Amino acid sequence: MPRAIVRPDRPRASFPLKGQTVEQKRLLYSKEIIDRRVKALAEEISRDLKGREVVLIGVLKGAFIFLADLARYLKIPHTVDFVRLASYGAGTTSSGNITVTKDIETDIEGKDVVIVEDIIDTGTSIVFLQERLKERCPGSIKVCTLIDKKQRRERAVNADYVGFALDEGFIVGYGLDFDEKFRCLPAIYVIKEGNCDYSM
Ligand code: IMP
Numbered sequence: 001m002p003r004a005i006v007r008p009d010r011p012r013a014s015f016p017l018k019g020q021t022v023e024q025k026r027l028l029y030s031k032e033i034i035d036r037r038v039k040a041l042a043e044e045i046s047r048d049l050k051g052r053e054v055v056l057i058g059v060l061k062g063a064f065i066f067l068a069d070l071a072r073y074l075k076i077p078h079t080v081d082f083v084r085l086a087s088y089g090a091g092t093t094s095s096g097n098i099t100v101t102k103d104i105e106t107d108i109e110g111k112d113v114v115i116v117e118d119i120i121d122t123g124t125s126i127v128f129l130q131e132r133l134k135e136r137c138p139g140s141i142k143v144c145t146l147i148d149k150k151q152r153r154e155r156a157v158n159a160d161y162v163g164f165a166l167d168e169g170f171i172v173g174y175g176l177d178f179d180e181k182f183r184c185l186p187a188i189y190v191i192k193e194g195n196c197d198y199s200m
Pocket residue numbers: 059062087088094117118119120121122123124125126149169170171172176177178
């Protein structure tokens with residue numbers, strides 16, 4: 001495969017990660033910018049759901065770091081649970097085939113659920129999860145996503161809380177992976193953008 005041409009104006013870094021080094025990632029959202037947005041989202045949620053019985057449902061694995069930060073910035077009492085959906089294989093596009101590999105353990109009937117997701121891309125996963133959770137009769141379901149990636153949207157989704165809106169690009173870091181790698185990077189980086197593949 002030919003090596004990617006990377007525009008010279010882009011800041012990039014290389015991170016040694018468990019013996020692997022990936023070059024040519026473009027910094028998209030710094031640790032500081034993410035932190036500010038997560039705090040603002042938590043304040044918004046705290047205002048909207050004050051006095052309610054709130055359950056945060058994190059979508060594993062990508063949302064684990066986002067949820068941990070969000071939960072600590074929330075100013076209202078809440079409980080936390082997780083669901084794990086499988087749809088992506090080792091590639092960067094959705095298979096469209098969703099299965100639950102770990103369900104929630106909380107009784108959400110009558111409670112106010114906030115789904116905490118890393119990215120909404122095609123929308124398939126979040127629509128699937130909303131439908132499933134609705135069957136358990138929660139009082140309300142809100143969607144909080146760190147990234148709203150609209151370009152490949154196939155299902156209509158109205159996220160109630162959005163950290164960042166992104167047109168395109170495959171991103172990693174802050175919980176997000178590419179083939180299980182890079183979740184622990186503190187900032188978010190683009191590794192694919194248009195025809196330019198930053199993962200090579
Ligand atoms: P959807 O069903 O197409 O909306 O897929 C959403 C899921 O795909 C997210 O929760 C992520 O786990 C994964 N995903 C989509 N885009 C990216 C990306 O740019 N980086 C990492 N994971 C992604």
